[in-house]
Amino acid sequence: MPRKKRSGRSKRDIVLDAAVELLLVNGYDGTSMDAVAALAGVSKTTVYAHFADKLELFKAVLHYGARELGQHLSELKERDALSEGSAEDRLVSALIAASQAGSGSQAIAYFRVMIAEANRRREILDAFGTFAAEMPEVSDIVSIIADLLVDYGSECGFTLDRPDAHAAMLLRMTASGIEFDQLISDFQLSDELLESHVEYITRVFLRGLRPTASEPAVALPPGYDYPWGPALA
Numbered sequence: 001m002p003r004k005k006r007s008g009r010s011k012r013d014i015v016l017d018a019a020v021e022l023l024l025v026n027g028y029d030g031t032s033m034d035a036v037a038a039l040a041g042v043s044k045t046t047v048y049a050h051f052a053d054k055l056e057l058f059k060a061v062l063h064y065g066a067r068e069l070g071q072h073l074s075e076l077k078e079r080d081a082l083s084e085g086s087a088e089d090r091l092v093s094a095l096i097a098a099s100q101a102g103s104g105s106q107a108i109a110y111f112r113v114m115i116a117e118a119n120r121r122r123e124i125l126d127a128f129g130t131f132a133a134e135m136p137e138v139s140d141i142v143s144i145i146a147d148l149l150v151d152y153g154s155e156c157g158f159t160l161d162r163p164d165a166h167a168a169m170l171l172r173m174t175a176s177g178i179e180f181d182q183l184i185s186d187f188q189l190s191d192e193l194l195e196s197h198v199e200y201i202t203r204v205f206l207r208g209l210r211p212t213a214s215e216p217a218v219a220l221p222p223g224y225d226y227p228w229g230p231a232l233a
Contacts, residue, residue, distance in 0.1 A: 012050040015040045016060055023061050024109035028054070028117045055123065065110035087151035088206055091170075094148060096198045098141055099175040103189060108182045115183070142167050149209075158211050161219040168227040170205055174198045 009017075018040035022031045033054055037044040051057040084090070101107070145167035153160040160166060178194060181187050211217040220226060 011040075011042060011046055015042060015047050015050055015057075016064060019057050020061050020064055023058060024065075024106065024113055027113055028058055033057070058117070062110075062114060065107070065114070087148050087155050088203070091145065091148045091152065091206070092199045092202050094141075094144055095170065095174045095202055096195050098145075098171060099178050099194055099198050100191075102175050103178050103182060103194065108179065111179060112183055142171065145170060152206060153209075153217075156210050158209075158217040160209060160217065165220055165226045166209070170202065172227070173205065174201050177201075 015036060019031070019036045022035055022039060031054070033044055033047050036057065037047045040047070047057070051060060085093075102111075142164060146163040149160055149163045149166055149170075153163075174197070178189060178197065182189065209218050
């Protein structure tokens with residue numbers, strides 16, 4: 001059934017909305033240009049007028065997903081909770097927000113399709129890498145976490161080695177761990193469980209960083225070039 005057209009939306013946006021809905025559910029091979037046109041309520045000629053082929057349309061969907069995730073991450077910087085309380089509490093708040101941004105149903109669908117298709121089509125993997133590099137929000141969230149880790153070290157009387165690397169590590173232990181569980185199963189994470197999980201992991205991680213009377217602060221091993229994976233947490 002064609003989607004209802006919302007006033008003020010261009011035909012390109014209407015086509016892209018339909019493509020997002022179909023491609024995130026059915027994947028690349030399971031979605032045809034005919035199906036996109038039918039759901040958008042336009043002719044196939046109109047679809048091709050805006051997107052030369054299905055690959056170009058799919059790349060536009062990837063860009064759409066990256067932009068949506070970036071917008072959620074950018075909202076994190078505006079949160080009052082990041083400027084109030086101890087560095088530890090602010091870290092928990094920041095990481096909960098980052099985890100929520102990446103674990104929504106549309107974000108998980110986006111990651112699932114991207115992973116499935118990237119291994120079969122090098123040009124899609126290259127396109128995703130380009131989009132991720134163009135998302136300042138990704139590096140922003142790493143910088144926010146790194147700055148908060150530095151603040152935590154200052155509050156506890158120690159200097160943290162390579163806070164940016166530890167920030168990426170902590171993001172992968174919290175946000176990326178939740179995303180992985182959802183990607184490989186039908187697990188539905190409640191807000192309460194997400195918050196409890198992120199808070200527990202963060203507080204355990206911070207206790208591990210803090211030096212004891214007989215041991216120095218934790219430092220990354222020589223040659224341990226972390227993060228070695230993609231920049232996206």
